[in-house]
Amino acid sequence: MSAFVFVTPTWPTAPWVSAMRKAAPNMDVRAWPEVGKVEDIAYAAAWLPPPNVLKSFPRLKAIFSLGAGVDAILKDPTLPQGLPIVRVNDADLTNRMSEYIVLHVLMHHRQQRRLDASQAKGVWEGFAQHAAGDLCVGIMGLGVLGQDAARKLAMMGFRVRGWSRSPKNVAGVESFAGAEGLDAFLAGTDILVCLLPATAETDGILNRALFARLSRKGPLGGPVLINAGRGRQQNEDDILACLEDGTLLAATLDVFKTEPLPASSGLWRHPRVTLTPHAAADSEPGTICAYVAGQIARFEKGLPLENLVDLKRGY
Ligand code: NDP
Ligand code: OXD
Numbered sequence: 001m002s003a004f005v006f007v008t009p010t011w012p013t014a015p016w017v018s019a020m021r022k023a024a025p026n027m028d029v030r031a032w033p034e035v036g037k038v039e040d041i042a043y044a045a046a047w048l049p050p051p052n053v054l055k056s057f058p059r060l061k062a063i064f065s066l067g068a069g070v071d072a073i074l075k076d077p078t079l080p081q082g083l084p085i086v087r088v089n090d091a092d093l094t095n096r097m098s099e100y101i102v103l104h105v106l107m108h109h110r111q112q113r114r115l116d117a118s119q120a121k122g123v124w125e126g127f128a129q130h131a132a133g134d135l136c137v138g139i140m141g142l143g144v145l146g147q148d149a150a151r152k153l154a155m156m157g158f159r160v161r162g163w164s165r166s167p168k169n170v171a172g173v174e175s176f177a178g179a180e181g182l183d184a185f186l187a188g189t190d191i192l193v194c195l196l197p198a199t200a201e202t203d204g205i206l207n208r209a210l211f212a213r214l215s216r217k218g219p220l221g222g223p224v225l226i227n228a229g230r231g232r233q234q235n236e237d238d239i240l241a242c243l244e245d246g247t248l249l250a251a252t253l254d255v256f257k258t259e260p261l262p263a264s265s266g267l268w269r270h271p272r273v274t275l276t277p278h279a280a281a282d283s284e285p286g287t288i289c290a291y292v293a294g295q296i297a298r299f300e301k302g303l304p305l306e307n308l309v310d311l312k313r314g315y
Pocket of ligand 1: 068199228254
């Protein structure tokens with residue numbers, strides 16, 4: 001019988017093994033490094049697999065990323081070539097991300113950090129509140145996650161625009177595409193949300209030159225950055241310097257160049273930075289394993305796998 005293995009050295013494996021056994025009761029489920037006979041392994045689900053592990057399974061048929069992003073798998077320099085790689089596209093994960101984006105857009109829009117500071121000082125002090133429609137939220141990455149967050153923000157009355165490689169048709173969301181669409185996209189954006197995948201093209205994209213192109217006409221008095229994509233995309237020195245000189249008003253960051261964020265980072269203590277520990281949209285073992293088991297069932301019936309990674313694009 002073919003076997004399934006988790007290769008997740010930085011995660012506790014017990015909840016994943018038990019969720020997969022529940023989702024696929026007839027599957028022989030294992031967890032690296034207790035892989036048994038490597039010839040048995042037909043499917044692997046991974047997050048940050050150590051080099052040479054996936055490569056050591058000679059009969060591997062497909063690899064599953066346990067997150068929506070696939071950079072954690074593509075960085076394996078020994079990744080076996082020619083195998084399908086499936087990424088997560090799951091309603092539970094998508095809803096979690098949209099909750100995070102809506103929460104932080106609202107937090108900046110309603111100036112909650114300033115109100116918290118007043119409360120901490122025991123001061124009864126309000127700040128001008130604006131209509132949602134006075135602000136434009138610009139989402140970089142209008143894929144599965146970006147489109148869902150865009151729809152939910154538009155439903156709340158925000159003006160919403162998105163930027164992607166190819167143009168999109170999403171009700172209530174203005175679409176901008178490619179390098180030629182970036183300037184116009186940024187020029188009208190008050191709150192910039194990044195939900196891009198980590199690729200060679202998006203590395204370092206969130207930098208001073210880009211922040212300087214954001215709108216400065218919005219009611220908050222300066223542009224806000226929310227990054228829940230990947231830390232590789234942001235220049236953290238630029239973010240701190242731009243917060244100091246007013247190029248940025250505030251930031252919410254869920255992802256960092258180095259995770260956990262080193263104690264020495266000035267981001268920890270900046271009064272206009274809100275940090276979360278890569279927790280915007282956790283992969284929940286029950287729903288993700290049901291999704292993976294469903295994909296394997298399709299594959300074994302001869303149906304195509306869904307949500308395949310395009311290695312040429314890198315996502
Ligand atoms: P998708 O692949 O569905 O969407 C990616 C979007 O980015 C697409 O719209 C794509 O354009 C666009 N894009 C990619 N490269 C470029 C580029 N060079 N220029 C312009 N647009 C580009 O991914 P998801 O929405 O599912 O996930 C997005 C990312 O979110 C993940 O890769 C991961 O990094 C991050 N993530 C973070 C989590 C967290 O907890 N912080 C949790 C889950 C995901 P096009 O549509 O034209 O292809
Ligand atoms: C993901 C993540 O890519 O959690 O799903 O970062």
